[in-house]
Amino acid sequence: MIQLPRYQPAPAPEEPRSSEIIAFGLEYAFLACVTLFFLQGMTPAWGNLLGELSINFLAIIVEALPFMLIGSLAGGLIEVFIPVDLVDRLFRRRRTMAVFLAGGMGLIFPVCECAIVPVVRRLLGKGVPFSAAITFLLAGPIVNGIVAASTAIAYRYDWNYVFVRLGMGYAIAVFIGLFLGFFFHRGNGLLPAWKAAPTCGCGHEHGSSGQPLFLRLRHALEHAGDDFFDVGRYLIVGAFIAALMRSTIDMNTFLSLKDSPWLAIVLMMAMAVLLNLCSEADAFIAASFRGLMPDAAMMAFMVLGPMLDIKLILMYFSVFRKRVILALIGTVLTTVLLAMLALHSFFPILH
Amino acid sequence: MRVLQIVKIIILAAWAAFFGWLVTFGQQQLGRLLHPSLWWLVGAATVVLILFLAVNLCRQLPAAQQGDGWLKWPALLILLVPLLYFIPAQSSRFGAETLAKRGIQTTAGFIPQAVNSEAEESDDKGYPPPLPARKANTDTPLTRLSMEPQNYEGKEVEIVCQTFVDERLPADLFMCYRYLISCCAADALPVFVFVKYPEARSIKSDQWIRAKGAFSRIENAQIMVPSIQTEKVEYIDEPPFPYLF
Numbered sequence: 001m002i003q004l005p006r007y008q009p010a011p012a013p014e015e016p017r018s019s020e021i022i023a024f025g026l027e028y029a030f031l032a033c034v035t036l037f038f039l040q041g042m043t044p045a046w047g048n049l050l051g052e053l054s055i056n057f058l059a060i061i062v063e064a065l066p067f068m069l070i071g072s073l074a075g076g077l078i079e080v081f082i083p084v085d086l087v088d089r090l091f092r093r094r095r096t097m098a099v100f101l102a103g104g105m106g107l108i109f110p111v112c113e114c115a116i117v118p119v120v121r122r123l124l125g126k127g128v129p130f131s132a133a134i135t136f137l138l139a140g141p142i143v144n145g146i147v148a149a150s151t152a153i154a155y156r157y158d159w160n161y162v163f164v165r166l167g168m169g170y171a172i173a174v175f176i177g178l179f180l181g182f183f184f185h186r187g188n189g190l191l192p193a194w195k196a197a198p199t200c201g202c203g204h205e206h207g208s209s210g211q212p213l214f215l216r217l218r219h220a221l222e223h224a225g226d227d228f229f230d231v232g233r234y235l236i237v238g239a240f241i242a243a244l245m246r247s248t249i250d251m252n253t254f255l256s257l258k259d260s261p262w263l264a265i266v267l268m269m270a271m272a273v274l275l276n277l278c279s280e281a282d283a284f285i286a287a288s289f290r291g292l293m294p295d296a297a298m299m300a301f302m303v304l305g306p307m308l309d310i311k312l313i314l315m316y317f318s319v320f321r322k323r324v325i326l327a328l329i330g331t332v333l334t335t336v337l338l339a340m341l342a343l344h345s346f347f348p349i350l351h
Numbered sequence: 352m353r354v355l356q357i358v359k360i361i362i363l364a365a366w367a368a369f370f371g372w373l374v375t376f377g378q379q380q381l382g383r384l385l386h387p388s389l390w391w392l393v394g395a396a397t398v399v400l401i402l403f404l405a406v407n408l409c410r411q412l413p414a415a416q417q418g419d420g421w422l423k424w425p426a427l428l429i430l431l432v433p434l435l436y437f438i439p440a441q442s443s444r445f446g447a448e449t450l451a452k453r454g455i456q457t458t459a460g461f462i463p464q465a466v467n468s469e470a471e472e473s474d475d476k477g478y479p480p481p482l483p484a485r486k487a488n489t490d491t492p493l494t495r496l497s498m499e500p501q502n503y504e505g506k507e508v509e510i511v512c513q514t515f516v517d518e519r520l521p522a523d524l525f526m527c528y529r530y531l532i533s534c535c536a537a538d539a540l541p542v543f544v545f546v547k548y549p550e551a552r553s554i555k556s557d558q559w560i561r562a563k564g565a566f567s568r569i570e571n572a573q574i575m576v577p578s579i580q581t582e583k584v585e586y587i588d589e590p591p592f593p594y595l596f
Contacts, residue, residue, distance in 0.1 A: 020422055027425035034432050041439060051443025058440045059384040059536035061433045062373070065366075066396035073399055150533075218406055225403040229359060233429040240432065246537055250452045277538055284533035285540070 030237055049247060057243035061236065063278060064114040064311075068235055069228060071115025075122035076224030080216050087126045095129050099177045102128075102136040103170045106144035112279050113141040113306045114235060117315040118227045124319065130189050131181025135173045138332070141279040141306035142169030151302065154283035155290075161299075164343070165283075168303050172339055176331050180324070189324045231318050238311020242276030245310075249274065264297035265340045269333065272305035279306035296344035304336045355420050355427070360407050362430050367400035369434060380441060382592040385535050444593070445530055446557040447515045450541050493529050493542045494595050496577045500568055508579060509563040510544060511590060516556050524578075525551040527560065531595040542595060545569060545578035554584065561585045 041050025091098040111119055120137045124130075141147065143166050155161040180189075249271075268289075277285060282305045286298040308329060316325050373381040374394045381390060493512060496503055512527040520526070528543035530536075546562055547569075548554070564581030 024422050024425060027429060031425055031428055031432070034435075038435060038439075048446070048448055050439050052445065052449055054436045054438075054440035055383065055443050055445065056537045057436050058433060062381070062384045062393060063389065063535040063537075065433075066370075066392035066399075069396045069399040070392075073402075154533075221402050221406040222410065224399075225363075225407060228403060229427070229430070233426045236429050236432055243537065252452075275537075278534055282538075285538055 027233070030240075034240060053243050053247040056246045057240055060239040060243055060276065064235060064239060065232070067112050067114040067278075068118065068231065069224075071111060071118040072224040072227040072231070073220075074109075074111075074115070075118040075227055076220035076222070078119065078122045079125060079223045080220040082126055084127055087123075087128055091128045091132050095131065095181075096178070098129055098132040099135045099174055099181070102132040102177065103139040103174045104143060105136050106140040106142070109140070110144035110146050111140050112146075113309075113312055114278070116140050117312070117319065118224075118231055121227065121231075121319045122223070124186070124190060129181070130185050131177040134180055134328070135177030137173075138176060138307045139170055139173030142166060142303065143173075147279050147283075147306075151283040154287040161283075161295075164299060165302050168299065168339060168343070169306070172303065172332075172335050173307070176328075176335060179331060180327060183327065184324055189321055191319060191321060231315055234314035234318060235311055238276060238309070238314045241310045242274070245274040245276075261294045261296065261344050262341060264293050265300045265337060265344070268293065268297040268301040269304050269336060269340075272301045273309050275305070276309040276311050277305055282306070294344055296340045299343060300336055300340040303340075304332070307336070308332045353420075355423055356407070356410070358424075358427050360404065362427060363400055363404040363407060365431065365434060367397055367404055369437070370394075370397040370400060379591055382594070383536060384440075386532050386596055387592075388596075389534060444557075444589075445536070445539060446513070449530075449539075450515055450528055450543075453539070453541055492595060493527075493544060493577075494531060496544055496566065497542055500566075500575075500577050503566040503577075504568070506566055507563060508566045509561065510579065511559065511561050511587065512543070513593075514554050514556055514558050514560055515543070516551065516554050520545075520551075523547055523549055523551050525554050527562065529593065529595050536594070539594065545576060546584070547578055547580040548584055549582070559587050559589050561587050 037046075037053075038050070040046045041053075090101070109119075116137055119140075120133050123136070124133050128136075148162050148166055151162045151165050152159065268286075272282070275282075275285070282302055286301045289298055289301075313325065313329065316328065320328070370393050374390060374397060378390075381393065385393065493510060496508065496510070510527060512529045515526040515528055517526060525546050525548065526543045527546050528541045530539035531542045532539045546564075548562070554560075562579060562581045562584050564579040566577065566579050568575040569578045570576075
């Protein structure tokens, strides 16, 4: 009888690293806070806030978790079924071209921001270059057909908004991918588990077609299940913070400062980061500000949100080093701000 | 089988059971959280979770590959937090407090923001003269009234919505609103009409009502907003699906 190789996660280090102990402390603190808040919410004074937060929290989770699970499954299938030499031909041999290609990959594989991180993790594990992975991470949730359709509907088929949103998303993602590619690569940008391309560390070659299909599917599911446990907690922490923001922030706060275009852009960017809305729904929120905010401010909300929000930042910790996350946050915020100021000043197509 | 693996199996089983229940017996609860066009997602997630559960049940991990158990406990418990918060979510509702936060207000009143009403471009100003009722529509959706007010001008309409009594409004006027969701309840935005009713101040906020009356548009905050004029307001139970889709 032939002994088939079975997927086993890489052995855990014998001594916990300091980062693991810090993560443990933060996770423990989060659990303590949500439990205390839950108990506090049983009192009449906090009841309304607990109720509203619970609806927002559950709504975000019920919408986002399925996308994350599907993303994990797609990541597992990529891990097992995409041969390393295909990735090598498509991406690693033509690095600059790969960035431009990655920016439009969402048109073929539409993924929202909740699903993108598990997929990108596995693509990186397969050997996709750092800059191409960053570009797909940022562009994928914007440059896709579903987001185009939702934006068109929200703006009553004013196609200017659709083309500008997707165009800006693509251009900004490609620029950031190329820019960060100068400073970071797989060796200094990724967590150890993801930089040792092209294998996942589980001890066998997934790209090989010699194994029975059933066994390969089982490996894919095991990989995907591990991704759920790795990334899921970041999604839940991010969703809770987003729900808290959504339950406490008054939309009118933003209106009082609408007269200054650059301030309006900054405020809408802040709102995009804090509200953590799905890229398929955020156009409807942005459209509700039509006539009240400059168009560039609404565009800032729709371009930044799918690239950077609280839950995404937390999910980035499952694949990138802290220095990369800091650089990514700084670059994305700066680029989106400058791009939107330029849009407001030089391209009044939306006005 | 190690304890941590058993905990993972319990977590997967809990989520699979929760999602499975939502798409089968718990649709009324799901309707308060997610747009019906996205319910297939919850079904798909149930299938994926069952697959993960199946492979984890068959999986045997050597102890050395499970790492430090005490470090992993909080990360695993975090995955159960949403299930804890589902308890208060079942009985909670978006009410007037949410409306005040999500509805954009000016000093002159609320601006209907959930739909981009073309009424803004209308050259009608002020209270139109009362028009004779022509034809009744059963439970006219508020979205239609907001988006296509010209189609309902002067007609008798029937609305089902939640009340909001604002002291800044005239004594014979209150607001009646529902939430419109695009994807999930977190993006819900209020859609409302004004109800001209002689005893508006006797109405309690956050009650579900049915009102029938002639539709017209009135000016509020320098834009035209939909309104109905009625003599009778009937308190009713909350509809099975309270949101507008």
